[in-house]
Amino acid sequence: MSSFxxxxxxxxxVIFIVGLxxxxxxxxxxxxxxxxxxxxxxxxxxxxxxxxxxxHGFNLLLIVIAIGIGSYVAYRSAKxxxxxxMPQMIAIYNGMGGGAxxxxxxxxxxxxxxxxxxxxxxxxxxxxxxxxxxxxSFSGSAVAYAKLQGLMNKTLRLPSHQALNIxxxxxxxxxxxxxxxxxxxxxxxxxxxFLCALVLGIMVTLPIGGADxxxxxxxxxxxxxxxxxxxxxxxxNAAMIIAGTVVGSSGTLLTQLMAKAMNRPISNxxxxxxxxxxxxxxxxxxxxxxxxxxxxxxxxxxxxAEKVIIIPGYGMAVAQAQHKxxxxxxxxxxRGVTVKFAIHPVAGRMPGHMxxxxxxxxxxxxxxxxxxxxxxxxPTADVALVIGANDVVNPVARTNPDSPIxxxxxxxxxxxxxxxxxxxxxxxxFSGIENHLFYADNTRMLYGDAQKAIGELIAGVKQL
Amino acid sequence: xxxxxxxxxxxxxxxFTGYEVISRVPVILHTPLMSGSNFIHGIVLVxxxxxxxxxxxxxxxxxxxxxxxxxxxxxxGGYVATERMLEMFDRSKSKGGA
Numbered sequence: 096m097s098s099f100x101x102x103x104x105x106x107x108x109v110i111f112i113v114g115l116x117x118x119x120x121x122x123x124x125x126x127x128x129x130x131x132x133x134x135x136x137x138x139x140x141x142x143x144x145x146x147x148x149x150x151h152g153f154n155l156l157l158i159v160i161a162i163g164i165g166s167y168v169a170y171r172s173a174k175x176x177x178x179x180x181m182p183q184m185i186a187i188y189n190g191m192g193g194g195a196x197x198x199x200x201x202x203x204x205x206x207x208x209x210x211x212x213x214x215x216x217x218x219x220x221x222x223x224x225x226x227x228x229x230x231x232s233f234s235g236s237a238v239a240y241a242k243l244q245g246l247m248n249k250t251l252r253l254p255s256h257q258a259l260n261i262x263x264x265x266x267x268x269x270x271x272x273x274x275x276x277x278x279x280x281x282x283x284x285x286x287x288x289f290l291c292a293l294v295l296g297i298m299v300t301l302p303i304g305g306a307d308x309x310x311x312x313x314x315x316x317x318x319x320x321x322x323x324x325x326x327x328x329x330x331x332n333a334a335m336i337i338a339g340t341v342v343g344s345s346g347t348l349l350t351q352l353m354a355k356a357m358n359r360p361i362s363n364x365x366x367x368x369x370x371x372x373x374x375x376x377x378x379x380x381x382x383x384x385x386x387x388x389x390x391x392x393x394x395x396x397x398x399x400a401e402k403v404i405i406i407p408g409y410g411m412a413v414a415q416a417q418h419k420x421x422x423x424x425x426x427x428x429x430r431g432v433t434v435k436f437a438i439h440p441v442a443g444r445m446p447g448h449m450x451x452x453x454x455x456x457x458x459x460x461x462x463x464x465x466x467x468x469x470x471x472x473x474p475t476a477d478v479a480l481v482i483g484a485n486d487v488v489n490p491v492a493r494t495n496p497d498s499p500i501x502x503x504x505x506x507x508x509x510x511x512x513x514x515x516x517x518x519x520x521x522x523x524x525f526s527g528i529e530n531h532l533f534y535a536d537n538t539r540m541l542y543g544d545a546q547k548a549i550g551e552l553i554a555g556v557k558q559l
Numbered sequence: 560x561x562x563x564x565x566x567x568x569x570x571x572x573x574x575f576t577g578y579e580v581i582s583r584v585p586v587i588l589h590t591p592l593m594s595g596s597n598f599i600h601g602i603v604l605v606x607x608x609x610x611x612x613x614x615x616x617x618x619x620x621x622x623x624x625x626x627x628x629x630x631x632x633x634x635x636g637g638y639v640a641t642e643r644m645l646e647m648f649d650r651s652k653s654k655g656g657a
Contacts, residue, residue, distance in 0.1 A: 121587065128595055132638050132642070138605050139605060139608070143608075147609045157620060157623075158612065161625075162604075162631045168632060169635040172636065173639035185637075192637075194625075205616075205618055316593055319600050320596065324573075336566065340569070341576055342599050344575070346577075348581050440586055446589035447586055447587050447591065454648050
């Protein structure tokens with residue numbers, strides 16, 4: 096029986112890797128997740144046959160109940176969540192995985208404290224390491240969720256927060272070392288260790304601003320993978336080791352790609368807060384004024400354009416304007432206007448987030464372009480339509496070395512012949528930096544909620 | 560139990576595999592992919608089940624129970640979220656009348 100279980104685990108590990116590979120192309124992506132889903136079901140099913148589970152009547156009942164509760168709650172919430180809120184849902188599911196890895200280690204360590212042999216040596220060290228990572232990922236992801244969901248103050252820094260974190264880290268590692276290296280431990284040490292690790296996760300995540308959160312979530316995702324791999328080693332489960340490590344390394348790469356797209360080294364994100372850097376570039380003179388435009392005039396400009404490039408940002412996502420936008424695009428295309436979408440790597444709250452929203456509205460991904468592909472096209476565009484995006488089109492990133500966002504790659508909306516900006520109010524963006532694009536001669540501002548403004552544009556185009 | 564060096568080799572090869580598999584992913588799939596890899600570490604459910612299975616005292620059972628709930632949430636939530644996102648990239652379905 097045990098070799099049958101091993102074979103299924105092996106197959107599951109292979110299918111997970113193939114599934115991830117398939118997820119790297121839009122055409123096969125859906126297949127990839129469905130395959131991985133079958134593998135997960137199979138791996139879970141055969142685990143019921145394993146000697147550690149089968150035959151432990153009461154524990155078996157507990158397992159079934161726990162799976163039932165976890166699945167039901169997660170299924171309901173995942174089905175209901177709006178696409179806009181997806182990033183924080185990913186954070187919460189990821190945190191649950193980290194928590195599960197920590198729980199595995201906790202049970203094993205308590206068993207160890209109760210006098211059981213759990214393997215000793217390397218096994219013990221990795222189990223504790225996995226517990227630390229998993230617990231940090233668990234509480235950190237919970238904070239990330241709370242922040243993105245708006246349940247928590249954006250940034251919170253205690254006095255000498257950094258020193259406090261370091262001290263906490265040292266204490267946690269100290270308790271961890273006791274657990275990992277000694278031959279006999281007490282349940283109380285286990286408790287203190289987990290308490291410290293959980294608080295550490297909260298403390299590390301608290302001062303990080305919402306704009307940097309996707310990178311942090313991605314990092315926690317990679318960390319959870321690693322924790323799962325370590326606990327897999329503890330349990331002698333190859334499927335967990337392989338799947339966990341694959342996620343750990345691919346998640347690390349993904350984190351790097353995101354951080355690179357934001358031009359912020361990972362160490363910067365973790366150890367400084369974005370908002371506090373904003374003061375410098377603000378006071379300088381800005382030439383020109385913001386000029387408003389009526390929706391009907393903007394509609395005319397776009398309807399008679401040859402090429403329109405649309406730059407959607409978080410404002411579009413918040414207003415749930417993607418469906419209206421799809422309608423506007425259809426109208427413009429019926430009039431023979433070429434419409435393209437320019438997506439900044441960090442548009443929305445997470446790389447690719449905007450693409451998901453556009454896909455939800457049925458916009459073909461052939462029309463969607465990356466920063467590098469679309470930037471050379473802006474000088475030939477008649478209209479650049481900026482919807483609820485701000486920092487990603489701010490030309491100071493090119494021109495002002497003092498600006499905190501200097502050097503971040505931006506979309507060159509200012510190079511289009513006309514630029515129309517749909518914006519809710521006159522305030523500055525997430526980073527608090529004034530946007531010089533809004534003051535440019537060829538820029539017109541269309542104030543209002545994105546959904547309402549696009550609705551007016553649609554009405555305007557229809558009247559022509 | 561997997562021997563020390565064998566485990567090290569597994570770690571090493573799996574790490575390179577993860578890196579290679581992801582390296583050519585277009586930006587548009589980053590969010591679904593993060594969600595997808597999030598689902599894959601839901602395999603922690605298997606470990607949580609084994610752990611709860613051999614739990615003996617009340618405390619062990621309690622922690623194990625919570626662990627299985629969390630792991631199941633990771634796996635199921637991760638799957639449903641990823642599947643919902645990727646469904647939109649499925650051309651035959653998402654196009655509708657457009």
